[in-house]
Amino acid sequence: AKGKAFQVLSPESLMTIVSSPKDVRDIALATNDQLSLHAAAKEILQPEYTMNGFNWHDQRGIEGIGFVRTLRTLLTQHLPQLTPGTRVIIERTFADEVGRGGSINGNICLPDQEALSLVKKVVTKISGLAFFGRDRMEDDAFMDAAYYYNEDVLYGAEVLRLIPQFLVPVVGKVLPLFLGRQRTFYNGLVEMIEERVNAPSPDKKYVCVLIKNDVIQWIIDTSPKSNPWSPGRMAFEVMAIWFGSVQGLATTLTFALFNLSTHPEYIQPLREEMESPAGGEFFVKGEGLPLMDSFLKESSRWTPVESVTTRRCALKDFTFSNGTHVEKGNWICIPVGPMLRDASYYPQPDTFNGFRFASPELVGGAPSIQPEGPSKFTDISDTWQVWGTGRITCPGRYFVSYVMKHIMVHILENYEPEMVQKTGKHTLDWRTLTLPRPGVKVDFKPRA
Template sequence: MDYYAHTVQIALFALLVALILRRRWDSIHSIPTIGYSLPLLSYHSAFKFLRNARQSVEEGYARHKVFKIATLDRWMVFVCGPEMNDELCKLPEDVASFEEAVQEWIYAEYSFGAPEYNLTIPAIHGLLVRNLPDVIPHVVDEIGLVFEELFPQEYWVELTNLPNFMSNLAARIVNRVFVGAPICREPEYLRTVTTYATDVIKTKVILDLIPKPLKPLIGNMLPWRARATRLLKHYLSADIADRQMRLDESSCKDKPDDFLMWLAKAARDSGGSMESILTSILMVNFAAIHTSSVTVTSTLFQIASQPEYIAILREDILDAIKAEGWTRGSVNSMGKLDSFIKETQRWQGSGIGTLPSQVLKTVTFSDGTIVPAGVHVHAAQAATYRDSTVYEDADTFKPFRFSEKREQTGQSTRHQFVSTSPEYLIFGHGKHACPGRFFAAIVIKIFLAHLLLRYDVKMGGDGSLPENVTIGTSTILSSKAKVLFRRRQFAHA
């Protein structure tokens, strides 16, 4: 009897597992598919998505509120339009985790190491949000030095590989705030943080192609994190030790109020180590360098291809700084420059999807679509930006679209570059809004403002806007485009 009872128990358990798997199978395959669903044919769709994700997502956006597309290692589910974007954003973290999706997407365990303590967010809130006005003079000073040292003089000079050039400049400017001078100007230090930002992407590309069981083996063999941490320790260990010592000196009058101090404080409060501080420096550089350099480069491409707007932007900048110079208030009042940057990001569509969320518990969306646990869901960002029901004349670049909206009653702050909404997701939205966006926007706007006041800019070749390259959901700016710069005779600083 025991034998038969045991057999029945095993059979019932197997049936239960089968039903659970069947339910998950039915759930994922009940979601509309763009391309093929069948196991082998789905790889055809995955390779098509790798080559032209924008077209596939726009097709799904036009036909469904929720749809899925096959990639090489999983299904990607997309939600469509502001209402669904808002619904995705409002899912509880224990139902759909933004953090887990991001960690898995960039393979954070192998890129940055197992998360010991989260020091970055407290430091960002401390210095780069609450104390942002104190940061601006350092940003302005370093940008001024960058232009004097690295930009061309009174004749037209052609710069190529602008994304790489701007990445190096962004690294120096943001690290004036992160680690201070003179370290922010050390070539080897800058090479370490900019190279590591690229290494994170290389890690992702490599591990995306590796079968899941082998990912830990290969991921732990990759050398870049250990090398970057070792180099950072060489440059920063003395400064970090100094900040840690000064934390306990309550009477110290010259206690620095910089990013390293905020990281040291966060480490002390949570029990973090020197290693966790160095990891936080790598993480914040990865985010800041990428965001700043990509936004500056794409906006410069747009300005250089439409130079008729330069005079309007210069007037906007001069009007803003005339009264009080370079302050947070004056930078925020550069409405036309702010709008031009924001419209460029909408128009060029810097990413196919955003608001990544890993479903932890089965989700039923308002349209009835059921998404099972384990699936990654994204908002169809670029398709939303070209939706004519969301944006009037969505297929037209209108540089002052958002500054005109801000002139309407009660709309003065809603349409800023840093403002998030279900319609505009460059910096996420709601509880997933990027806390560092205010610092990033300040750096971007001050840099572009200085450049436009000091330089004439035009696109090389036939003068047209260069085409971006899309690989999967990632958009890569042209490295072959040529932009010409010339110092103005009566430049304003």
Template sequence: MVVLFVLISGTLCLFVLSLLRPLVEEVRKGNLSTLGKRIQHRFVRRINGLRYLLAGPHIIDHEYSRAGGKPFTIPTPSNDHLMITSTELIKELMSAPHQTLSLHAVAKEMLQPKFTMYGFEWQDQRGVEGTGFVRALRSLLTSHLPQFQPDLDRIIRLALEDELKTTGSDGFARAQLFPMIKRIVTRVNCFVFFGEELSNNGEFTEAALELPQTIIQTAELLRVSPAFLRPLVTAIATRRHRASRILFRYLEPVVKERLAKRCAADQHAAKQDVPADCMQWLIDTSPRKDPWSPSRMIGEIMAIWFSSVHQLAMTATFVVEDLCLHREYMEPLRQEVESFAPEGSVHTARLDVSKLTLLDSFVKESIRCSNADAISCRRKALQTYVFRDGSRVEKDDWVCIPQRAMMRDAQRYSDPDKFDGFRFANANGLLRLGQTTDKVPDKDPSTITTATVEWPIWGLGNTACPGRFYASLVMKLLVTQILTEWECETPDTTQRHMIWRSSIVPREGTVGLFRKRASSQ
């Protein structure tokens, strides 16, 4: 009841304040003659903005169709979103100064870290001290993926067996797909981020699973809450920062020890054996001239931890659901996996997943059809910005790419509403032969991890997701484990998702049926 009260009262307060703001401004300027029309216009836009909360992707799709390739604006309860689709404008967006159009400011507005992350505060712009983190994930994590793969494969296999150990009289184990995959992704990520010891600690991994969910839910409540209620809402929604406090308790001594060892090694110019995990690489690439405190370091680690779990779990869930729903793809995908398995083994610990072009295409088509977010490449205007074509984004508004609408555009994809699991594999084959590609917009062969204007799900340019190669590997290992070890299907073909703002989130209640394959027993 408290959550419902906050949502309703907060939304109404925001609505009233959005109407009063132009009234105060016009009275201050003395422009009373235009006041009525401005308030009426504001009223209509804010009503549409409230609709965005529950139907954002559909509203964006509709306006995209009406715009005919031109920029268009979507009102939301808090600000307006300018949507751009042309290659020229998207390239201009990517090259705009971060001091003007800021990705970091978007994340701050969305996640409310001052409240949701145990008091950890962000600036509106990410300074140069954060560039090392990109290197830690893009270069160090990616280069260690072959080393990690056997352990990732083992953790996923054991996690699936643990989740699906209870079977019914028909031989099938039943599992709610989204909760199950969130737990699996958390176990895998804990190993890569924090090492073997912490990843085997039940209290720690439970808190690590809880934190991203708590951040998302609390941040959304705060965005529609009056300022005076935010401390109370935060305390209730986070259970007084229960997950954050547990993670801090476990991480603080480890981070202190590792920071001290780095300092000692720097002073004595001596190399030491250090753990090979993301936490260590983030510490190693953090500033040396003005070192961060352990609390600041843990805050940065938790912020990156959030992004590593939330989106990957949603995307992987849709991929597994599509595998259950489109069972005609299981046998050709299974044959591809077995054909590349080392020494004829069905196990995937040493499988070169980069060779699985059909699987890559299937996962990519799942993302195209069941995108977890209708928009990408968000930037917040820290000051008013005017694009070369005259399109204008006002201060505090956002500019975005409507990726879901673009990926369902009949001008870009043939039969865009049809799930074609091998769409991209076939297109890549034609491209390699120098032939036409049946509307798939890529000009060169592409994969899931491609970050281009035609495939912007990872972001673009220097801000493209540095962990996308890791995310791709985890999704592919999960699917290959299911293909080689399990039969799966789902009796639930009704609504697969819920919508909030631009997000398309898998339903918690969608059930998958899994049964061990005879050949794997």
């Protein structure tokens, strides 16, 4: 479309697709009562039926946005303290699933341990530590429900999208009967929150021991004070954040693992960086490793999870500064997939260049291939819409980067990863999503 807006009829509404920097900035400047991510997400996910009865407001911020401070500030600041527990989880999970000192069954993962399954198990446990502390880490039923929560929501929502609209309320009332893990997850969260809310105030002498530092506690602390939330409402907030973190993180990391396995020329320089002072700095601060950072960013450019992002539902008629008009109830989206393969934004877009975003002095001094120069995985820009747009960007992106780097470091420390299936497609497309193809395995040979 060469930056021009165009329209597509989707199952939900008439979508206006925009990509020019000016149009993107118009979206960023729109007020909450003009364009709504919440309304679009509610239309897709049908949370009233797929998230144990959660039915959020169409307009962002009506009940506060404490989750932004929870993820962007409190969780990010807490990342260095998570490192010891994170490292233990990664080491134990890989030892259990792949085998101590190497892979098993002739150096090939067992059929039920394909790449996505392994990565998601590790990511779920690390996210559990960050979200719940150690309160429910040993509760197998609860953690199993947390592991499958995102899939259950997506499958339930897909059923509702495929049936006639008049049947949605009928089928929606029956659907929770098949989503028992939802209730397990929700009830476990409510129980945890009630225990904390009703706990007596700790003696100041022991406050440093008793205070919790995890997402659940921060949601409790940042919830509205003028109109206090119930434990159930807080549980819904945690469930919404969980949905936005685990599946996308696991999928993005799986693609990075695929790219590392198919581009082994990056293994040695990444190891050298990891074993340099930059590696020690990462373990202390929870951020850094610029070559690894560039590799993860290029992997996300090469295989984005979503081909369309920044979905917004017009809560009232909306007109872009160039005159493009969107009627109330219709959607606006950004085609992030095609943008990430646009040569005007990303030179040589059809070549995987793991260090395209790194500083030139780190990769031999050649000029940066990117017109804007070096950049970080977690950066936001008009042309890098992976994390969102304007004021509504992913507040947990620093946690995502942190987890991905720790798991990649462990793999580089211990294994020589290779794709078991050397040829064929490793991904599949489902609506606007790109997902790892089921059964695709990575061979984790012991590091020489």
